Amino acid sequence: MKPRSRRYARIVLAAFAFLMVAGWMLPSYFSAERFRRRLEASLERALQRRVSFGAVTFRLIPRPGFSIENAVVHEDPEFGSEPFARVDRINCNLRWRSLLQSSLEFSRLDLDRPSFNLVRNQRGQWNVETLLRQTGLTSPEGQTRAATGSASSLDLEANDARIDFKVGPNKKPFTLTEVSARMDFNRQLGQISFRLNGSPIRTDLSLPSP
Numbered sequence: 001m002k003p004r005s006r007r008y009a010r011i012v013l014a015a016f017a018f019l020m021v022a023g024w025m026l027p028s029y030f031s032a033e034r035f036r037r038r039l040e041a042s043l044e045r046a047l048q049r050r051v052s053f054g055a056v057t058f059r060l061i062p063r064p065g066f067s068i069e070n071a072v073v074h075e076d077p078e079f080g081s082e083p084f085a086r087v088d089r090i091n092c093n094l095r096w097r098s099l100l101q102s103s104l105e106f107s108r109l110d111l112d113r114p115s116f117n118l119v120r121n122q123r124g125q126w127n128v129e130t131l132l133r134q135t136g137l138t139s140p141e142g143q144t145r146a147a148t149g150s151a152s153s154l155d156l157e158a159n160d161a162r163i164d165f166k167v168g169p170n171k172k173p174f175t176l177t178e179v180s181a182r183m184d185f186n187r188q189l190g191q192i193s194f195r196l197n198g199s200p201i202r203t204d205l206s207l208p209s210p
Contacts, residue, residue, distance in 0.1 A: 070088065111161070116164070154184075
């Protein structure tokens with residue numbers, strides 16, 4: 001390698017190292033609390049449920065976004081008062097352009113150790129079915145709106161999750177643990193795809209699924 005090439009390579013590596021260190025350290029000098037209301041409203045719009053959470057921090061690496069501690073996704077009152085989900089941590093990846101807008105847009109949500117309640121009410125409706133309808137993806141009107149490009153896609157991934165099942169107010173002895181799941185919401189095509197793996201606590205029981 002020629003001296004000039006080696007010097008150029010060292011400059012590039014030094015610049016890259018500087019940017020990595022700056023991206024790691026800079027967020028610690030800024031408070032993410034000023035984004036709390038916008039973040040809360042954006043999560044509620046993405047999850048179609050009221051959301052509350054504890055500490056929130058901003059990050060730049062590997063992608064710009066927020067890390068949220070002790071999040072609670074509240075339930076639709078038609079399915080009870082117990083939260084739909086509790087999550088130890090949510091890592092939210094932002095779309096760059098949304099940083100300059102009044103509302104934040106997410107490209108991906110990573111849920112660490114979430115606990116979900118899947119509930120079937122007295123009318124035979126599942127809360128997860130209602131949630132998917134509220135996204136607009138499962139209705140012709142929603143698909144039409146999605147096709148116009150008014151909404152973006154969203155990837156949601158859960159690690160080490162737990163899923164409990166309830167019929168009315170009664171929690172059933174059927175639970176999935178060690179669940180890893182991924183859902184892709186493609187609003188442009190009006191489609192949802194998902195993958196889910198987990199271990200049932202009881203294998204001698206059956207339960208109608210949504």
